[in-house]
Amino acid sequence: MRLIRTDEQRELADATRAFLAGTSPMARVREIAETPGVCHDPDVWRRMAGELGLTGLAVPEEYGGAGFGHGEVAVVMEELGAALTPTPYLASVVLAANVLLALDDEAAAKDLLPGIANGSVIATFAPPVPGDRMPGARAHGDGHTLEGPVPRVLHAADADLILVAATLADEVEDGSGPLAVFAVDPAAPGLTRTELTTLDLTRPQYRLEFDGTPARLVGPSDAGPALERAMDLAAVALAAEQLGGMRRCLDTIVEYAKLRVQFGRYVGSFQGVKHRLADMHCTLEQAESIVRYAAWAADEAPEELPVAAALAQSFMGRAYFQVAKDSLLLHGGIGFTWEHDAHLYYKRAKSDELLLGAPRHHRARLAERLGLVT
Amino acid sequence: MRLIRTDEQRELADATRAFLAGTSPMARVREIAETPGVCHDPDVWRRMAGELGLTGLAVPEEYGGAGFGHGEVAVVMEELGAALTPTPYLASVVLAANVLLALDDEAAAKDLLPGIANGSVIATFAPPVPGDRMPGARAHGDGHTLEGPVPRVLHAADADLILVAATLADEVEDGSGPLAVFAVDPAAPGLTRTELTTLDLTRPQYRLEFDGTPARLVGPSDAGPALERAMDLAAVALAAEQLGGMRRCLDTIVEYAKLRVQFGRYVGSFQGVKHRLADMHCTLEQAESIVRYAAWAADEAPEELPVAAALAQSFMGRAYFQVAKDSLLLHGGIGFTWEHDAHLYYKRAKSDELLLGAPRHHRARLAERLGLVT
């Protein structure tokens, strides 16, 4: 079990951090977040893909990637989470790439992964969240057509390729059936995208509505195990993002507590503030340990991944929001203003907590994987 | 809805408090708690019954009581909880008397209640707790005999009369059946009492084992609704005890924080301590409101009692333990010593939290009564 980074990972973190500090300062984050129709900076994306090679990190070399691991993706996600960079990285490199890899469909992988790996294709995948209605798929000649809504898809407007999970209509019994994954061309007929109002302005989401939309089946007709693995990997990557955001929140408020004076003293000298910051630091120390462990498990201990992923999301959702909230509150009135960045992290934290499903679903999954359900 | 005490209730509280201060100081509480075989002070009991008339408060006059309400019993319980007085009051006046009243068995009430009301009889009732095995009852000539264990009964060694709930063996289907209540003479054949090791030394508990023990059926063969009401009234009375203990814990640590000096300052002047005490005070303010409401509902709004009782136990169990624990911890090392009283409250608080069943049972009951279970 390895809980500290390799030298290479530290270098990757430093390079990514430096790149984002230069290309994605908070002023730029806000500009993109507040401009309708703009969801990320294509220049930054090109440089992330080209100069830094971040988009193909965990994609095997045979599909045009660098063949590194999920630990490296976690390093990047942590920096993106700290910087709040608006980017389709999670949608394309984490969600879409991992589901394609997990589906084990050689032809589709060869077709679709190289573009994702070199950044020329932005893909997205709508993670199936417990409780959501799924679209239905029907065989139609050589291919399939899709029918029905997908409630939430990240970055669907930027995407050149949309992957969705759908139930095969012919195999449905009692209203549910196995899920299969389909690749959809965003320009395909019968596809309507509606932008949703998101709490987190840095990460746009869309509702899709299919109406006889042609789609390509990827992988087996029961993609259950592949989806599970892809979702576990997404849970780990998201946890890294959450860790990065959490650390930034704590750093920011600690810095402020050393500068802000009230009642003739630095506010950080008041135990009311100091003890809360100490508790937040304890949360961060635990969070980092869990995220490092989950990232290690993703690459090195596939048998531990299911528990590690559920652990990571069960812990991080709550922990990040708590720290982001306390950081905002401890800033006092200024933390409530639009101009201050605290609310951006607060909103990201809450959105992240719910991104892969409500917290109770992660906890229930953890209980199940720990063998508590008999 | 009345959330503040009447003048009469305030006088009753003052009189009870003064009486307990004189007869049940902590030194005496410890003496009784640490003496094997001694569970309460019979002199104090006689005076509580005679001079103060506390044992018959909520018993109707026709059964020899004073005909006051459960609000008055709550007043007494609050003082007993503050003083930690070892007494069978909860067992006899609350549990046993209320179950007898609720059963609506005129003959049994006339036989058994007057003794409880005037204190000459100490009764106890083993509250049926979810998950516990219940003894079985079998018709036997005119009466019944009991078979099997009762896991926990308060003050069974002091009791002149033991009431237990048992399943009527003939009506059991699939391992469970309606519960009926039986009166047992502690000297009856086939009854074994085993003293349990209790965390709370001030409140002894016993396991009973019946082996063909003769018993008198009281009330109907399905005592479900009566038991529910009696348990709700017990929940309210126990909540009052918890409130009294919680208040004493807070008072004690606030007093100490005004006297104890560390680093050249009264510890109560450190925000680390002050803010925690403020939070404890907030808990107390809420607790008092809930207990007053529940006590009011017990007398004046029987339709609100089921929710109020479940609310009271769901809130108070956690709240009292939290305050007792924080009070102990904030005392520092001295709070960990046997000589200090903090641990007596800590142990009482945890025991009270579990006395009528695990917290999840109260919460589940509350959810059900709020209509969340459909």
Added chain:
Amino acid sequence: MTDIEEYGRRARAWLETATAGLPGEPGLQQAREFMARLYDAGYSGITWPEEYGGQGLSVAEERAFQQAAKDFALPVGVFGIGLGMCGPTLLSLGTEEQKRRYIRPLLRGEEIWCQLFSEPGAGSDVASLQTRAVPDGDGWLINGQKVWTSVARQADYGLLIARTDPDAPKHRGITMFIVDMHHPGVTVRPLRDMTGESHFNEIFFDDVEVPADQVVGGVHDGWNAAVTTLLHERVSIGMGATRTERPASFAGVSRRAAERGLTADAAVRDRLVDLYLRERAFDLLNARMAQEVKAGIAPGARGSVIKLLLADLTLFGADVAAEILGPDVVAHDGADAALARALSWAPGMALGGGTNEIMRNIIGDRVLGLPREPQVDRDVPFRELRVGTQKETGK
């Protein structure tokens, strides 16, 4: 029927008629007209002295009116600061001329008031304010910045505190002024908060002249005046709490959860129970304190308990609603807009009117009587004091 009951009955009858023609969202002009009618009917300033335009009645009548008014949506929000804080401060500390000049128009809704205490550099430590007022001819010249001011855009007058003696310790060199909000040196700028909307304003003062007779409560004695005003604020924030809308209420969230079939999950029910416990505990405490007040027990600093618990409940409710109802709350097509907004609005309750830390200090010091924190700034001349945001320099 007692006289008081009769008074309440008549008030209710009047309110029924008076509110009958009001639109759903009355504009400022309609609010002013309503206020004038309220005044003319004798329901504005019920307990205020007759000589300045009040009715000179007792708190019994006031309470009867409030009781009746609870069931009506009155368009009086814009007058709240004036009626709740500025007016009472003037009645306590104002000169005879000030009371004659300002109280009646305030009660009639002809003149709107705001309160100008908070500053960006001061925060919870209100007395460390840096807005300066220097003598200027017969009057004063004010320069500085205020923040978190409600109704500043509509206000005709503001009650402002400014530093008049920087050589005195910070509580002792402050003066309170009545400021004309229409003065050309006053600039009002809406402050956008984290909801994306603007509920408050920043106000900039650039050589604003204030005549000498507009000082309230004595030169350099403005801190005591401000405390008078703030006590009114705490009571009004605290006691009106039950009427605050709570979109993430137990009833609302459990209804939505049931509609979506979520209450079949025991984990969902358990979280709803958490919400119920906090909400019910809060409501019952509020009700008990109201009964105590009626019984003659002054709430004193316990208003801070209410404030702290309400802040906590507001955050918890918004949080738990999202937790239960899931991703739709944070990415919605309008259906869950109120809950999404509750998440953005919730921190405001913990920050406005004193942070949680300030509330805990008040509870510790004034309710529990704990020893005070050593105060390092009490006797230091203000100009030598560190204030606002600055680097640590040894210390």
Added chain:
Amino acid sequence: MTDIEEYGRRARAWLETATAGLPGEPGLQQAREFMARLYDAGYSGITWPEEYGGQGLSVAEERAFQQAAKDFALPVGVFGIGLGMCGPTLLSLGTEEQKRRYIRPLLRGEEIWCQLFSEPGAGSDVASLQTRAVPDGDGWLINGQKVWTSVARQADYGLLIARTDPDAPKHRGITMFIVDMHHPGVTVRPLRDMTGESHFNEIFFDDVEVPADQVVGGVHDGWNAAVTTLLHERVSIGMGATRTERPASFAGVSRRAAERGLTADAAVRDRLVDLYLRERAFDLLNARMAQEVKAGIAPGARGSVIKLLLADLTLFGADVAAEILGPDVVAHDGADAALARALSWAPGMALGGGTNEIMRNIIGDRVLGLPREPQVDRDVPFRELRVGTQKETGK
């Protein structure tokens, strides 16, 4: 195989033989004999200087031995204070004579040591101690009381700090002494704690003479000496944490819950998940810090994070175990005795070795680098200082 691996292999082989004949609960005499064998085999004081009886080897050998020893139950608990705290302090600050006299018997288990710092009146504020040492002929005369002393009943010597200059500020008038625990003026009284058992002692000093050459680290300079000792304490409490037995562990509680059929209830599973999350987070943090130490990153004050989280986990585990397993835990016939005891023992973890508040101060000050609390007692002569428990008198 490297030399170090070979060292570890030999240590393991030796330990296997040496522990083979040990009874389950060795008595004091057996512990002493084992310690002597350990010393004679070269495994006591591995990094300590050879001239005083140590082995003069590097931390690499020490770590290899500890690694091997992890799998054996060694009866060395009674020597822990001496080996972990008193010995290192003497090595750092003791005179040549002291080191020659005391180190070897300490390492061989011939003489047992205890630590005499805590006082009932001082608590977390250790430096406010009131035990006095006054010059007496060539040496010193000690009077006062210490508390929370482990192994005092077995100890031959104690490292004690006492006040030698009450006119100096509190940190500057303290001296450290080596005290003979067999002196007739030393009375050891077991301290009964809330578990009902006695894990610690109170020690009373009544005119205990101490020769001048038993001062450690300079007269009036005992606070610095004590800090040296306490730093060793924090590390030993913190880093050994994973080895502490946790009766209310996730594995234990979930096993019992499953046995009783309770895990069918989603609410029970949810609470077990809470316990798992805290326990796993703690264990992973512990493991990560160990990896960092191995990689050369000193843990520094972060040991306080471990201590604080362990205190929290211990209390939470005991609490949640009772909550899940129900009334049987608090009223049992023996079956749940370990869980009942966990409830009584749990607060000890939050109190021993620094309260939670002290830990949070350390984390805030030394890990996060936050500005310090103003210190009101730093420069006041000790005799003018308020200490212990007393009424407020103005302030």
